[in-house]
Amino acid sequence: MLLLFTTIFLLGSYGVLLRYYLHSWEKAGRYEPLPLQEIPFISVIVAARNEEHTLPQLIQSLKRQDHPQDAFEVIIVNDHSTDGTAQLALDLPANFHMAVPEVNAADSSKKKAIAFGISRAKGELIVVTDADCVVPPHWLPTIAAFQQQTGAQFIAAPVKFTHDNSLLQAFQALDFLVLQGITAASVSARFHSMANGANLAYTKQAYTNVNGFEGIDAVASGDDMLLMYKIWQQHPEQVLYLKSKEAIVTTGPMKTWGQFINQRRRWASKTFHYEDKKVMGVAALVYGVNLWFVVLLLASLFNSTNWLVLLGSLFVKLFLELPFVNSVARFYNEQKLLWYFPLFQPLHILYTVSVGFLSQLGAYEWKGRQTK
Template sequence: MFIPFILIIAILLTLFYVWLILLYRRWFVRLKPFVDAIETQPAVSFSIIIPARNEAANIGACLKSITAQNYPSHLIEIIVIDDYSTDNTAAIVQQWQQQYTNIQLIDLSKESRDATTNSYKKWAIERAIHYARSEWIVTTDADCVAGKNWISSFAKCIEKEQPILIAAPVRFIYYPTLLGAFQYLDFLSLQGITAASVSAGWHSMCNGANLAYQKAAFFSVNGFTGINHIASGDDMLLMNKIKQQYPGKTTYLFHPNAIVLTQPVFSWYELLHQRIRWASKADKYEDKSIFGVLLFVYLYNLVLFIMPFLAFFDWRILIYWMILLLIKTLTELRFMKPVSRFFGENHLDWFPFLQPIHIAYTVIVGWLGKFGHYQWKGRRVV
């Protein structure tokens, strides 16, 4: 009796999953790249905030891409927050300061800290915003690089759509290894869902590596107050607060010029801890549509994870599992193809072979995100 019950559950979950992924695909393919044919004189000012902890290997490339923006430098302020680095991150930033007067360096160790804060990154961003002079805040990471029209695309979006918050696309830099391909494709799917759902007005999703919002709005929602005890969530949890106070004023900047490239991690251990950190905020969202989808996806992958073990009791289970896995893979590929075209690189050949790894990874990370702890940037977070 137990085996047929599991099969029925697996089939029903698969049918719902197929419907959900095809819904995301429909939302994604109807997206049109942002177009602003009217050329206006740049007027919007930006404070670009870059938290950095032991980023000596990356901060130079990040600053190089930002200082090369096709946008007036007097309208761009760059604030790097050195988060207790033990390498020469600060020294590299100081070298760039000698050439560019619009770069500011803040030593986080000299800033007063709220005792309730459990996130150094939120604390870093909050302190930087207090120093920021511009009307718009843009956050990115120290291991990111942007194209020369990145800030210009934000400015045009602001002038045309008058939003309060803008989510924008992020893509991992691809490395032709198993780990590199796995991260690239997993993150690509998340970015595709972000673009689709934000544009459809369903989820409050974004990534802090490429996010812009009005400074006044940050203070209006009391910044990270109420969420600063959560180690992660400087992006999506903040977006949710802003969306609640300013309904209809969040948007997604769907244009290749807005894409920011970021480095993946370089070990499975780092990947596990990174994704546990991301998963740790899953039940903290006020936007219950996100939590509902995450819970469903977890349960679906959990059933798929269990099924091969049940084949020891009935070998036919394995046949059903392979059929369901094929359906899942083909459905996801149908979604991933237009997403891959937008982001400009096609590495989908890896996709079918990574499915078993991804199922196990989803189950493990989801569980540890709720009940475990992780190490990140040399800090242990419970």
């Protein structure tokens, strides 16, 4: 009886959360930019470490921006790369610059690289993306128009994974799609902070007012969400989400399961550094629901009647998640991924429980660095 009651309580709570996310996602209407009142000068900051193969694609997409070339600069901070990244500086346009942060390689980090880039930025509007991304042609003018029309001090914007039909890439794309939907829903409703560092914008003044990454610089990741929360504390009404297809940044998935797990461990490693208690509450609920399926599986090994509870719960979980996932997939034109959705349920539960546990243990390697 206790097993059944706990199952109903967890799935009921999870269903309420998902219903709230669905409502908030659909309420956040798609942004249609108006003409710019004035053309702002924008500083694009890119922290790059060992990205000789991916950075050229980003550079080419930035060259194709509809924003006037003399109204933006791109500062690529070469974070002590050990490959041929530095050689790419030899063929950059006049408004593109590459620099190395003024700290030694052992003490450097992505946050320090971004902070160094911002210290050299001329623009009041700072736009950040990753070196392995590709940005659409209307990216900068859409962000600039949104910031002008709303007065936003921090903007979270959409990201999607490219993928083929392999199990690994489809799994990453669908998992990330859900995270992006939650980001849009939570930020638009001002429920909790959430963002991805591949597509962010904030004013230099807001960054300066919170002393940049001070106080969060010891955390391996969090150049997005931890900074977002610092700015939200000062500007709670001006931390916004830009829901626009013209602003979707694309990036590639991890090529191996090991790289994928390392990436998600890095993302999850900042969990206990969140000061936003709502994020912690949501993370605890989602982790608890997935962990409970492991408990149900173990209980089924000792009592065969529990298999009915386990299978029924899997069906209910799928039923609860599908409307939200379907709505987000339509926005990103990724409805084909929904065919994988039922098949990925057991794998996603195992992945969530494992990564959540491993992210709090020991060090891991990222971009050739050992990180805690």
